[in-house]
Amino acid sequence: MSREILYVAEALSNEKGVSRDVIFEAIELALASATKKKHMKDMDVRVDIDRTTGKYDSFRRWTVVEDDEFESEDKEILLAEAKKTDADIEVGDVIEEQMDSVEFGRIAAQTAKQVILQKVREAEREQVVEMFEDRxxxxxxxxxxxxxxxxxxxxxxxxxxxxxxxxxxxxxxxxxxxxxxxxxxxxxxxxxxxxxxxxxxxSPDFMIELFKVEVPEISQGFLEIKGAARDPGHRAKIAVFSHDKKLDPIGACVGMRGSRVMSVANELGGERIDIILWDENPAQFMINAMSPAEIESIVVDEEKGSIDVAVNEAQLSQAIGRGGQNVRLASELTQWEINVLTTEQAEEKNEAEAMEFVREYEEKLDVDEDMAILLVQEGFSSIEEIAYVDEAELLNIDGFDEDLVEELRGRARDALLTQMIANEEKLESKKPADDLLGLELMNDKLAYMLADKGIRTRDDLADLATDELLELIEMDEADASELIMEARKHWFE
The missing domain is CATH 2.40.50.140 (Nucleic acid-binding proteins)
Known part of the structure; x- marks a missing residue:
């Protein structure tokens, strides 16, 4: 039977394209399974096949465990019992005892069949994983x-x-x-x-990879794809940049008579692709990305990460696109939130925002409307700018002298200090008290969420009914009830 094992291992290895060791391991598992069936016990069996001769030995195994971990006498042995034969043995060690091996006959072969096939499938699968995981x-x-x-x-x-x-x-x-x-x-x-x-x-990356295949200038390093956005099957935008001033990036991607871009579009089910010139200036990149719409003006808000785009009313539908498609793709491509407005709407919005600054300056700097308007017209858009901008910029304003500039800067800094104190007081009012944080069932996140809802102390929480707490915070009803009872505990003590 030993030669038969060698024959089976060799044949399966050649047929399935997996190593002989994988086949041997599968046969060992099958023989171990057949051994357990023969003895009708859920024992731990190990079979060891000699890879050269095909001969094999079987061993019964017991794992050494502590008293409180003992579960099965067929697979485990107590530490005290094991130490009778080996004083140095420790928990987790394995004791083996050679036993009679089953024959690799028809029954064992049938038992082995499924195990072998499963092992082969696993090996084949692992080969595919290794082949493609780096790709x-x-x-x-x-x-x-x-x-x-x-x-x-x-x-x-x-x-x-x-x-x-x-x-x-x-x-x-x-x-x-x-x-x-x-x-x-x-x-x-x-x-x-x-x-x-x-x-x-x-994926937009799929389109990018297709362009890399069609446009050799990309793999050569002359062109670079900066980003892409897709509405799959309908429309896409891709931003390109040329490292060679002599090379037209859009022309290179379009190809002779549109052959290159057409090849990519056909692979994408006829998707319409806008090739956009990338620009390091966000405003210019935005103008390019909104193509084919013509942009009248833009206002960038870096703090909010948004850009207001103004277009002629006749261009509004084209700028937005069907179902908002054009502006959505441009926003995804540029990573900016885009608000499309008509020229009239943009002017109204700018005027409203300017008047907000005027009112703020009147209130916080204690200046009249004319001076507040003048500051806005000169481009000052925050109290911080007035407080810390270089004095020369303020002195360049007609009618401003050193005394006026110093007074304005002092008022601006006082306004900022007042605002900072107010913010700190606001934060302090929303901070949970130590007795609330000290509850056993409380955690910091939950405590700050409660404090934000006005529940700052243990007594505030204790006064709530379970349904009232659930209206404030989304949590399990049983947990809410238990938390409230813990908060009330000191009342009864």
Whole structure:
């Protein structure tokens, strides 16, 4: 039977393309399983096959455990009992005892069959994982094998199957068996029993990789893709930049008679692609990204990360796009929140914001309306600027002398100090008291959430009914009740 084991291991290794060690391990597991069945016990068995001769030995095993951990006499032995034969043995060690081996006959072979096949499948799967786990982000191509409920299964070669899940596909794209299809490898799954390669045709990165294939100047380093945004199957925008001043980045991506961009668009189901010139100036990049709409003016708010874009009323629908598509893609591409306004709306908004500054300066700097308007017209948009800007900028304003500038800066700094004190008092009023923080069932996050709702002390919490607490904070009803009872505990003591 030893030669038969060697024959089986060699044959399966050649047939499945996995190592002989994997096959031997599977046979060892199968023989161990057959041994347990023969003895009708849930024992721990190890089988060791000699890889050269095919001969094998079987061993029964017991794990050494403490008294309070003992669960099975078939697999475990108490530490005190084990020390009778080996004084140096410790918890967690394993005792082995050689036993009679079962024959590698028909019954053992049948038992081994499923174990071997499972091991082979695991080995094949691991080979695929190792082959592709370093290729995430690459475009794979294959033949469509089948389509099930919107999920597309693709043979990417060597019998390896990949899947384009419905949520990663291009909406309403018609795909049928036998089509050649590409996708971006986004995941290599070790656990899934089905296809282990997941492809995406929806990702903006998929479009970027397609352009890298079609436009050699990108791989040569002359052009760089700075970003992309897609409404899959409908429209996309891609931002490009040239490191060579002599090279037109948009022309290079479009190609002769549009051949390059058309090739990418066809792969994406006819998606319309706007190629945008990237600019390090956010304002100019925004103007480019809003193409084909013509921009009248823009206002950048760096603190909020937003940009107001003003267009002629006739251009409004084009700037927004169908269903907000154009502005949404431009926003995704530039990573700025875009607000599209007509020129009239922008002027009204700017005027309203200017008047807010005027009122603020009148109130906090104690100046008249004319001076407040003058400060706004000169570009001062905050009390901080007036307080800490270089004196020369204020002195450049017509009618401002050193005494006036010093007075204005002093008032601005006083206003900031007053605001800072008010903020600190506001924060202090929302800080939970020590007795609330000290509750056993309380944590810092929950305490600060309660304090923000006006529940700052233990007594504040104790006064609440369970339903009142649940209206303030989303939590489990039993936990809320228990927390309130803990807060009331000192009342009864």
């Amino acid at each position: 995430i982000g690459e475009v794979l191509s294959g033949i469509v094998k089948r389509v099930e409920r919107g999920h597309v299964f693709i043979d990417v070669g060597s019998g390896i199957e990949a899947i384009v899940p419905r949520e990663f596909g291009i909406p309403r794209e018609k795909v049928k068996r036998g089509d050649r299809l590409k996708g971006l490898l986004v995941e290599v799954n070790r656990l899934n029993r089905g296809p282990i390669l997941t492809l995406s045709r929806k």
